[in-house]
Every structure is written in structure tokens, then in C-alpha cells.
Amino acid sequence: VEATIPEPLREAWRKYSAKPFTQKSEIELEFVRHIETTLARSLFNCDELAAYSGIALAFRDRLIIEWNKTQQRQTFADQKRIYYLSLEFLMGRALDNAMLNVGLKDVAKEALGDLGFRIEDVISQEHDAALGNGGLGRLAACFLDSMATLNYPAWGYGLRYRYGIFKQEIVDGYQVEIPDYWLDFNPWEFPRHDITVNVQFYGTVNKQRDTQGRTTHIWQGGETVQAVAYDVPIPGYGTPTTNNLRLWSSKATSGEFNFQKFNAGDYESAVADEQRAETISAVLYPNDNLERGKELRLKQQYFWCAASLYDIVRRFKKTKRAWNEFPDQVAIQLNDTHPTLAIVELQRILVDIEVLEWDEAWHIVTHTFGYTNHTVLPEALEKWSVPMMQNLLPRHLQIIYDINLFFLQSVEKRFPTDRDILARVSIIEESHPKMVRMAYLAIIGSQKVNGVAELHSDLIKTTIFKDFVDICGPDKFTNVTNGITPRRWLHQANPRLSELIASKLGGYGFLKDLALLEELEDFINDKEFRKSWVEIKLMNKTRLAKHIKEATGYQVNPNALFDVQVKRIHEYKRQQLNIFGVIHRYLAIKAMDPKERAKPVPRVSIFGGKAAPGYWMAKTIIHLINKVASVINNDPDVGDLLKVIFVADYNVSKAEMICPASDISEHISTAGTEASGTSNMKFVLNGGLIIGTCDGANIEITREIGEQNIFLFGNLAEDVEELRHRHYYGDFKLDMHLAKVFDAIKGGMFGPPDDFAALLSSVESHSDYYLVSDDFLSYIETQELVDEAFRNQDEWTDKCITSVARMGFFSSDRVITEYAESIWNVEQLDMGKENE
Ligand code: C3B
Known part of the structure; x- marks a missing residue:
């Protein structure tokens, strides 16, 4: 039999052809139908996982109708x-993204509500x-x-x-x-x-x-x-x-x-x-x-x-x-x-x-x-x-x-x-x-x-x-x-911020044209707007604090400065520099007169990321972070002043929760080693500031948002080769602050020193290839500037709003347009009226 149905029979087909749903009742119908038939459950027998499956299948069907048409349209064009x-x-x-992209999340939320489910709980069932x-x-x-x-x-x-x-x-x-x-x-x-x-x-x-x-x-x-x-x-x-x-x-x-x-x-x-x-x-x-x-x-x-x-x-x-x-x-x-x-x-x-x-x-x-x-x-x-x-x-x-x-x-x-x-x-x-x-x-x-x-x-x-x-x-x-999609990394990850922005800009047009964010600067002195801005950040931090409590048992204070470094664990990304800095801070707090301890800004240092299973040094860094966490988090002298958290199993959905909850995030690779970085963009777009080296896209982020809105430190890419050369020929002296950190580790403060010997010696006696010691002083000094800036919450908020307003360049839409025009020579499909 021919695959293509002859013309006279097509009317019968057309009559029954699937139409993409738009109404709540249609979603409910499809949802229950999938649970009863596709999943073979009896009516009313539905837990959150089944609810996820039902709604996902309904949206999958919705997508495939448009998918088919898209393929036809492209073949024809x-x-x-x-x-x-x-x-x-x-x-x-995929579910949240599918609902948002087809513009039916609110409708789906009501549909699920009618049938007894909270949409957030259903979304979080997805692997x-x-x-x-x-x-x-x-x-x-x-x-x-x-x-x-x-x-x-x-x-x-x-x-x-x-x-x-x-x-x-x-x-x-x-x-x-x-x-x-x-x-x-x-x-x-x-x-x-x-x-x-x-x-x-x-x-x-x-x-x-x-x-x-x-x-x-x-x-x-x-x-x-x-x-x-x-x-x-x-x-x-x-x-x-x-x-x-x-x-x-x-x-x-x-x-x-x-x-x-x-x-x-x-x-x-x-x-x-x-x-x-x-x-x-x-x-x-x-x-x-x-x-x-x-x-x-x-x-x-x-x-x-x-x-x-x-x-x-x-x-x-x-x-x-x-x-x-x-x-x-x-x-x-x-x-x-x-x-x-x-x-x-x-x-x-x-x-x-x-x-x-x-x-x-x-x-x-x-x-x-x-x-x-x-x-x-x-x-x-x-x-x-x-x-x-x-x-x-x-x-x-x-x-x-x-x-x-x-x-x-x-x-x-x-x-x-x-x-x-x-x-x-x-x-x-x-x-x-x-x-x-x-x-x-x-x-x-x-x-x-x-x-x-x-x-x-x-x-x-x-x-x-x-x-x-x-x-x-x-x-x-x-x-x-590089760039990132504002749909997932702003609208989906931070719906409240997206809504606040939309309320000021008169709609969600910025999600398709991120440069429109620049109009936000007009509202920098709008009191109500600023208040909502700050409240949203606090809500996002509270949500992360709740996750941290459930996952690690540690209670962190959402009003503390949340300092985040989440990415693959790699020596060049220098999580070791960060954790050495944390130890330095801890030693400083311990050395203070108890009355002085009111002074430092309370901080939560949050780490996350996987190490390649065969990458031993990266695994040692994870081990050190966790050991330092268990010492500091249980030290009554420290209290809320410093907490260290390792979020296990960092992945895309954790990133969607973490990026909106940072005050500052760390992008501190040895200059010249991080090709671009993309999480730097995600954090800034969500109203967080950056501490970073002059590396990868940090440089262009600085150019866009202004140097006064970023905390840069460390040696420049052009100096790296020379420094390495000098180390190699024995011209190396461990930074004196870092030396104290190393002494604490060697003294067994964080468990058997042998566990960390190789990590310390990669700095001390194997030429410090990643320049941890060379950048250490500048790093801890810059962290002090961060503390100072955070004390002035009004100015901090200025910096955050200004930065978000200037992030338009980092949309992946701009990136794809550049590839299409300068490399692929491919044109967008003319959608005629369909795209209105
Ligand atoms: C990464 C780089 O390490 C990042 O700097 C860059 O932002 C991204 O690619 C995207 O361009 N990268 C990676 O994840 N895996 C590799 N094998 C090489 C680079």
C-alpha cells in the first residue's frame, strides 16, 4: 500500500487531525486520558509522579503536532x-520549559490545581x-x-x-x-x-x-x-x-x-x-x-x-x-x-x-x-x-x-x-x-x-x-x-524576577529581545520596584536555604551574603583558591577578640560541582571543602558568621534554583584558561554580582555592565607565561597568608594532613601551575571589598539592577544570529502571519 493517502480520502483524515490545545478543559481531558489509558491507572489512582507523566504526555502530544507542521514548513520552504x-x-x-515556551504554563497550573496537584511539585518529579x-x-x-x-x-x-x-x-x-x-x-x-x-x-x-x-x-x-x-x-x-x-x-x-x-x-x-x-x-x-x-x-x-x-x-x-x-x-x-x-x-x-x-x-x-x-x-x-x-x-x-x-x-x-x-x-x-x-x-x-x-x-x-x-x-x-537563553535562565529559573521586570517594561518582550532590559535603569530610583527586587532575592535565598537544610542538615541564614561557586571541579577553575580563602577567613574570625566578631559580614560559602571520576586532584578538592565545612559549621565561635556548604549532585535543575539565590558568584580561573564561562552570565542576569579574574567572558561582562559593578582581581593572561616560567626556575615564594592556611591544614585542623598533601604540594613544590599563590593576596583583599560593598545594601542593589539592565548582549539569540549571519549563511524561516 502507498504511504500517502489518496486525495479523495483526505477529507476524512483532516476531520480527525489533532489540534494543538489551548484551553484548560482540553488539558484536563488529555491529562486524565493519559493517566487512565497510556499509564493504565484506574481513575483517582494518581500520585505526583503519575501526574507528572500525565501532563508531560499531554504536552508531548502538543509539541509533536507543531513539530510535524514545522518539518513540513521547512521542507516546503x-x-x-x-x-x-x-x-x-x-x-x-523539559516540562516546565515546554509549558512556558508554548505559553500555557498558567493554564496548566490551573488545570493541575483543579485535579488536586501543585504545579511545582509535579515539575520537580522530572528526571x-x-x-x-x-x-x-x-x-x-x-x-x-x-x-x-x-x-x-x-x-x-x-x-x-x-x-x-x-x-x-x-x-x-x-x-x-x-x-x-x-x-x-x-x-x-x-x-x-x-x-x-x-x-x-x-x-x-x-x-x-x-x-x-x-x-x-x-x-x-x-x-x-x-x-x-x-x-x-x-x-x-x-x-x-x-x-x-x-x-x-x-x-x-x-x-x-x-x-x-x-x-x-x-x-x-x-x-x-x-x-x-x-x-x-x-x-x-x-x-x-x-x-x-x-x-x-x-x-x-x-x-x-x-x-x-x-x-x-x-x-x-x-x-x-x-x-x-x-x-x-x-x-x-x-x-x-x-x-x-x-x-x-x-x-x-x-x-x-x-x-x-x-x-x-x-x-x-x-x-x-x-x-x-x-x-x-x-x-x-x-x-x-x-x-x-x-x-x-x-x-x-x-x-x-x-x-x-x-x-x-x-x-x-x-x-x-x-x-x-x-x-x-x-x-x-x-x-x-x-x-x-x-x-x-x-x-x-x-x-x-x-x-x-x-x-x-x-x-x-x-x-x-x-x-x-x-x-x-x-x-x-x-x-x-557565548550566551544563554533568557527563557530558561531568567523566566523559568526566576519567575518572580521575570514578572517584576515585565511589570515595569510593559510585558515579556525582553524574553525575545534581551536588549530591552536596558529600560530597567529608568526604574533604579523607584522605591516600590527596589523593594520588590530585594524581596525577590531574599525569597530565592530562602528557597535555597531550605534545600540546604534538607540536603545537608545545616541551617544557613538567608540574610547572610551568599557566595557561590558552582561548576565542574577543575584545578584551572580554582575551587582550591576559594576554599583556601574560606580557611583564611575562618582563621581571621578565630583570631578575633569575641567582641570584634560582630564586625565581619556573615557569609555562606556555597560550592557545587562534579569531579571526573579519574581526576584525583579534583576529588581531593571536594574532600577538603567537605572537611572544612564540617569543622567550621560546627564551631560555636563562628555561628552565623561563616558557613560552608557543598551542594551534592549539581545539575541543570539545581542551577535553576542556585543562580537566582546568589549575592556574589565566583568565576576565578587562572587568566587565559576559561574559554568563556556561561554561568557567570546566568548569575548576573539573576541579579547577583561577580568576583572574577580577567578571563573569558568576564571581560566582556565587565565592558557591558561597567567596572564599578564587578569585583575583578588577579594576574592578567599576558603575565601568566612569564610567572610560570619564573616558578619553573625556582623563583617562587608562597604567599604569607596562604602559608598560614597551609600551616592550619598541615596541623591537622581539617583531618589527617596526608589527605591533602598532594594538593598543597601542587602549589608549594610543583611550580603552582595555576598561580594560586600569585593571586591569593589580591583574592582575599578583593573579598574584603565585597564585604564592604555588601554592608551598603542600597548601593549593592544599585549595582545589581544596573548589571541586569546591561546584560542584553549575553542572550543566546544574539549568538545564534551571529553564527547564522557570519558563519552559516542561513536565513530564518518566514513565518508570515503565524508568528504574530
Ligand atoms: C567549556 C569551557 O570550559 C567554558 O569556558 C565554555 O564557556 C563552554 O565550554 C562553552 O563554550 N568546555 C567544556 O565544557 N568542555 C570541554 N571539553 C571544553 C570546554
């Missing part, structure tokens, strides 16, 4: 599409979709929101991990990792069992001559695994556009490869093969800014690139265009080097399968891709061993060698006298074993390379990719400073 390839999409919860580690994955999620909101025809492509980032528990002060199996009930995905791609690995390459006498390469894989598509609808805010995030899940190919074993009676080994296939998409690698070179990770990367490319090419071929039009129809953005094999795969498809000439194919490839670099840390730059790649992807390695050969030939022609340049820029590093430098391959195969904040984009041009600027010209390299 036949414009260039964006494909965003990312190994991580740190989405967090975070945590398919990412940190900033890079969350950036991808913000981009999806903005691309849909701005009506760009865009697809995300990723992997459907069965296990997301692990759950963190703190046991005796140590991090313990618990697997995050999150797929028990996930109403937000649609399995597409009809959309599958066979992906091959291993095997051999044979040369053949075709009928025209040309040499072609036949890759005969030794193993084939099936990729199955799972689609996740991405609703835009205030628009019907609902884009698609396609996640691939791995599965054994049906029939063929276990058939022989099965016939031979080897049933168990046939099953083992099936399981091995499923392993590919089983687990997200839990490293942030660190690469480990594991074969399974390379397999993940190729599996995902091959399936995505097949899908993209299939869609292009349906339009029956000539190959040279491919770059006019397709823009593929590589989120870091993780998807670099897509470059090689497209060249392989064009040359080996579509039999284009090499040069013609390469022209198409190099006009299709863009590459975003997110780090300059050497340990995070991907390199794959040549023997591993030879084994797993023999044809791809050949193509990489050819790309490299042609590239080096062109370099040699242009720089005939520079003897070392070829070795420096070769995709192949001549080490033992040889390594494939993925960033170089990504640069050579892309039309544009961008960093994620101004300083970072300058640094990649002057340090790690310097030679490529000389070779490719400066125009290939550009900057697109």
Missing part, C-alpha cells in the same frame, strides 16, 4: 538548514536529561532553544546515552559516583524504528578499477552496528516552530551478523555480540576539558558522525540538486573537535560512494563545515592514536593522510624556507605512537573557526593555532561570544 553536531546536550528538565558534562553541553542546549525561537531551520544531532552524567553523592566527605539510568520513563522522545543507519567499523580497504579506469576504494567493514533515531521536539518560545533534536541509539543489526554464530549453536556469543553493539551509545564519558583516548569513545564519535551524515545526505538527495549545491543547502557546525570525523566521512561519501573527483569533493566539504573551539587546555585537545584509527577506521585514516598530504604540499609551496612549519602543522604528530591531531583536521576541513569569547578567540590565534592564521589567513578565524 526548501532553504539552507543548520545541523548542530554535539556529543553533549545538557537539556535538564534531568543530563547528556552532558558542563558548559559545552549546556551551550548546545541553549542554542537549540534560540534556533527554534528565531525560526531557524535547524537540527541537533547527538547520541542517546542510556547513562547520562553520573549522580554525585558525598559520603564521609568523598565524592561517590552513581550511574544515572534515566530512560525508565522519558516522555520527550519519539523512537523512529523506521529511521536506521548501518554503521561499519574495522575491516579492510581494497582498491578496484571501475569501468572508466578510475581507482576506487572499497571498505569492507568487519563489524556493522545499527543506529536508530530517537527524536526530541524542541519548542521555540512564542512561535509555533518546533525543531528536532535527533539522538542515535546503537543496536545490533537485525539478523545478519549473529546468524552464522546462531546456526553454529553459539547462542551465547551471538547475544554477547548484540550487547557489544548496544554498548556504543551506553554511556556519556564523564570528562570535562580532558580527553582519555579510549577506543570506545572513538567508536561513539564515528557511529554518531556516520549516522548523522547519512541522514543529512539522504535529505539533501531528496531535493535532487547537484552536488555543488550542497554547501548552499547544508551548514554543519562542529561543537568542539568531537565530531571532526564528519569531515572525513563526507569526503568518503563523496569520493568513494558518489564518485566525485577528490578536489570537487573537498571543495564541497570545506564550504560546509564550521568548527567551534572551546578550550586551549592541552589535556583537552583531542588526539587519536594512528594505530587505533588504522584498526577501527582504515579507510578514514587513508583519507586523513591524503588530506594532510595535499595540505602540506600547499604549505610547502607558500613557505618554502620555513623548515619546521610542516612538522608543526601536520595533522599527524610524529610521536610514538603517531597521533592524529583532530583540531588541525577540523581547521583544515572547515570554512570558519571560532572561539567563544574575545580573549579566547585572540588566544587561539596567537598560541595554539598561530601557524594556521599565517597559512589560512586571519579571516578564517573569528569570535562569537
Whole structure:
């Protein structure tokens, strides 16, 4: 039977076609129907989890109707599409976001209320979709929101991990990792069992001559695994556009490869093969800014690139265009080097399968891709061993060698006298074993390379990719400073603040045009407004205090200064600097005459973040924070003056609670190491101030909000190299205040000193690579300025309001518009009247 229903029958279909609901009664009907039928519960048998499931399924249906229409509209418009390839999409919860984006949260709240539920309790039942580690994955999620909101025809492509980032528990002060199996009930995905791609690995390459006498390469894989598509609808805010995030899940190919074993009676080994296939998409690698070179990770990367490319090419071929039009129809953005094999795969498809000439194919490839670099840390730059790649992807390695050969030939022609340049820029590093430098391959195969904040984009041009600027010209390299979606990070996370702003600006237009926030400055002297502003901050702090009490047992005072550092634990992000500063403060309080102790500003130092399971030093930092917390929090001399809290299992939904509750947040990386940072933007947008180094986007935040509204300290990026050099040659003296902190730790104040010996010696006797000692004095002095500023609550509020008003630049809508115009050359879909 034909898939398409003939015209005369269509009227009957249209009559019953689903309409997106808008009314409370319709939501109630769908809610109860799903609970009774989809969930097979008897009437009235409904707890909060079932209520979540029911309302989520109702909204899922709502989204999919618009999703279908969006796909039709985009097919019909036949414009260039964006494909965003990312190994991580740190989405967090979907229900609240879906309700807000389609503009029905208030209606849903009433509907749930009618049926006996509080919407907050229902929302909090949802398991975070945590398919990412940190900033890079969350950036991808913000981009999806903005691309849909701005009506760009865009697809995300990723992997459907069965296990997301692990759950963190703190046991005796140590991090313990618990697997995050999150797929028990996930109403937000649609399995597409009809959309599958066979992906091959291993095997051999044979040369053949075709009928025209040309040499072609036949890759005969030794193993084939099936990729199955799972689609996740991405609703835009205030628009019907609902884009698609396609996640691939791995599965054994049906029939063929276990058939022989099965016939031979080897049933168990046939099953083992099936399981091995499923392993590919089983687990997200839990490293942030660190690469480990594991074969399974390379397999993940190729599996995902091959399936995505097949899908993209299939869609292009349906339009029956000539190959040279491919770059006019397709823009593929590589989120870091993780998807670099897509470059090689497209060249392989064009040359080996579509039999284009090499040069013609390469022209198409190099006009299709863009590459975003997110780090300059050497340990995070991907390199794959040549023997591993030879084994797993023999044809791809050949193509990489050819790309490299042609590239080096062109370099040699242009720089005939520079003897070392070829070795420096070769995709192949001549080490033992040889390594494939993925960033170089990504640069050579892309039309544009961008960093994620101004300083970072300058640094990649002057340090790690310097030679490529000389070779490719400066125009290939550009900057697109990161941003965040104001829908999730203001409206959803801080509904009261969003409402207050809307009441002053005459509506929620700022959620689509964040620059409108600047009008807030007109209200800076409005007494009622300021009062509400302060009350909202206090309410948000009280909510966090309640969570802290439930999670840790510690009672914190919501009127104290909340000082927050939440992000992945990493030496370069310098949580150690923060906790050493806390110890310094503690020692100062202890040394005070009891009568003097009324003076310091009461503070709660809040930490949160996961350490990669194999990153021992990061785990030691977590341990120290927790030990310091248990000493300080139980010291009667200190009371409310200082509390230290470690919030376990920091994730997107915790961030939504924490960001609105900070007075000050810490973004204190060694200058030049944090490419951008994005939580800095979230905190300021929610009316908190920043203490930070001159690094990443902190610099542009300062430029936008004004230096008087931020607490900057520490050495500059341009001085780091020199300082490291001096340390290396023995010119190092531990800061005297830090020395006292170290003495306290060594004296056993926070438990057995041996537990922290390696951490202290990374500063004292291993050259203090991250400049903790060099920045310590400036850090503690600046923290005193923070105290002083906080004492004057009126001025503090001035700073907060002014800063929020000037944060318009950091919307991910601005970011996506820049990518679209300067890198992708893609246009928004004209929505005609629909978008009114
Ligand atoms: C991060 C960087 O560490 C952040 O500075 C940056 O804001 C974000 O990416 C987004 O651009 N990053 C990450 O989370 N994981 C990596 N492997 C590399 C960078």
C-alpha cells in the first residue's frame, strides 16, 4: 500500500487531525486520558509522579503536532538548514520549559490545581536529561532553544546515552559516583524504528578499477552496528516552530551478523555480540576539558558522525540538486573537535560512494563545515592514536593522510624556507605512537573557526593555532561570544524576577529581545520596584536555604551574603583558591577578640560541582571543602558568621534554583584558561554580582555592565607565561597568608594532613601551575571589598539592577544570529502571519 493517502480520502483524515490545545478543559481531558489509558491507572489512582507523566504526555502530544507542521514548513520552504553536531546536550528538565515556551504554563497550573496537584511539585518529579558534562553541553542546549525561537531551520544531532552524567553523592566527605539510568520513563522522545543507519567499523580497504579506469576504494567493514533515531521536539518560545533534536541509539543489526554464530549453536556469543553493539551509545564519558583516548569513545564519535551524515545526505538527495549545491543547502557546525570525523566521512561519501573527483569533493566539504573551539587546555585537545584509527577506521585514516598530504604540499609551496612549519602543522604528530591531531583536521576541513569569547578567540590565534592564521589567513578565524537563553535562565529559573521586570517594561518582550532590559535603569530610583527586587532575592535565598537544610542538615541564614561557586571541579577553575580563602577567613574570625566578631559580614560559602571520576586532584578538592565545612559549621565561635556548604549532585535543575539565590558568584580561573564561562552570565542576569579574574567572558561582562559593578582581581593572561616560567626556575615564594592556611591544614585542623598533601604540594613544590599563590593576596583583599560593598545594601542593589539592565548582549539569540549571519549563511524561516 502507498504511504500517502489518496486525495479523495483526505477529507476524512483532516476531520480527525489533532489540534494543538489551548484551553484548560482540553488539558484536563488529555491529562486524565493519559493517566487512565497510556499509564493504565484506574481513575483517582494518581500520585505526583503519575501526574507528572500525565501532563508531560499531554504536552508531548502538543509539541509533536507543531513539530510535524514545522518539518513540513521547512521542507516546503526548501532553504539552507543548520545541523548542530554535539556529543553533549545538557537539556535538564523539559516540562516546565515546554509549558512556558508554548505559553500555557498558567493554564496548566490551573488545570493541575483543579485535579488536586501543585504545579511545582509535579515539575520537580522530572528526571534531568543530563547528556552532558558542563558548559559545552549546556551551550548546545541553549542554542537549540534560540534556533527554534528565531525560526531557524535547524537540527541537533547527538547520541542517546542510556547513562547520562553520573549522580554525585558525598559520603564521609568523598565524592561517590552513581550511574544515572534515566530512560525508565522519558516522555520527550519519539523512537523512529523506521529511521536506521548501518554503521561499519574495522575491516579492510581494497582498491578496484571501475569501468572508466578510475581507482576506487572499497571498505569492507568487519563489524556493522545499527543506529536508530530517537527524536526530541524542541519548542521555540512564542512561535509555533518546533525543531528536532535527533539522538542515535546503537543496536545490533537485525539478523545478519549473529546468524552464522546462531546456526553454529553459539547462542551465547551471538547475544554477547548484540550487547557489544548496544554498548556504543551506553554511556556519556564523564570528562570535562580532558580527553582519555579510549577506543570506545572513538567508536561513539564515528557511529554518531556516520549516522548523522547519512541522514543529512539522504535529505539533501531528496531535493535532487547537484552536488555543488550542497554547501548552499547544508551548514554543519562542529561543537568542539568531537565530531571532526564528519569531515572525513563526507569526503568518503563523496569520493568513494558518489564518485566525485577528490578536489570537487573537498571543495564541497570545506564550504560546509564550521568548527567551534572551546578550550586551549592541552589535556583537552583531542588526539587519536594512528594505530587505533588504522584498526577501527582504515579507510578514514587513508583519507586523513591524503588530506594532510595535499595540505602540506600547499604549505610547502607558500613557505618554502620555513623548515619546521610542516612538522608543526601536520595533522599527524610524529610521536610514538603517531597521533592524529583532530583540531588541525577540523581547521583544515572547515570554512570558519571560532572561539567563544574575545580573549579566547585572540588566544587561539596567537598560541595554539598561530601557524594556521599565517597559512589560512586571519579571516578564517573569528569570535562569537557565548550566551544563554533568557527563557530558561531568567523566566523559568526566576519567575518572580521575570514578572517584576515585565511589570515595569510593559510585558515579556525582553524574553525575545534581551536588549530591552536596558529600560530597567529608568526604574533604579523607584522605591516600590527596589523593594520588590530585594524581596525577590531574599525569597530565592530562602528557597535555597531550605534545600540546604534538607540536603545537608545545616541551617544557613538567608540574610547572610551568599557566595557561590558552582561548576565542574577543575584545578584551572580554582575551587582550591576559594576554599583556601574560606580557611583564611575562618582563621581571621578565630583570631578575633569575641567582641570584634560582630564586625565581619556573615557569609555562606556555597560550592557545587562534579569531579571526573579519574581526576584525583579534583576529588581531593571536594574532600577538603567537605572537611572544612564540617569543622567550621560546627564551631560555636563562628555561628552565623561563616558557613560552608557543598551542594551534592549539581545539575541543570539545581542551577535553576542556585543562580537566582546568589549575592556574589565566583568565576576565578587562572587568566587565559576559561574559554568563556556561561554561568557567570546566568548569575548576573539573576541579579547577583561577580568576583572574577580577567578571563573569558568576564571581560566582556565587565565592558557591558561597567567596572564599578564587578569585583575583578588577579594576574592578567599576558603575565601568566612569564610567572610560570619564573616558578619553573625556582623563583617562587608562597604567599604569607596562604602559608598560614597551609600551616592550619598541615596541623591537622581539617583531618589527617596526608589527605591533602598532594594538593598543597601542587602549589608549594610543583611550580603552582595555576598561580594560586600569585593571586591569593589580591583574592582575599578583593573579598574584603565585597564585604564592604555588601554592608551598603542600597548601593549593592544599585549595582545589581544596573548589571541586569546591561546584560542584553549575553542572550543566546544574539549568538545564534551571529553564527547564522557570519558563519552559516542561513536565513530564518518566514513565518508570515503565524508568528504574530
Ligand atoms: C567549556 C569551557 O570550559 C567554558 O569556558 C565554555 O564557556 C563552554 O565550554 C562553552 O563554550 N568546555 C567544556 O565544557 N568542555 C570541554 N571539553 C571544553 C570546554
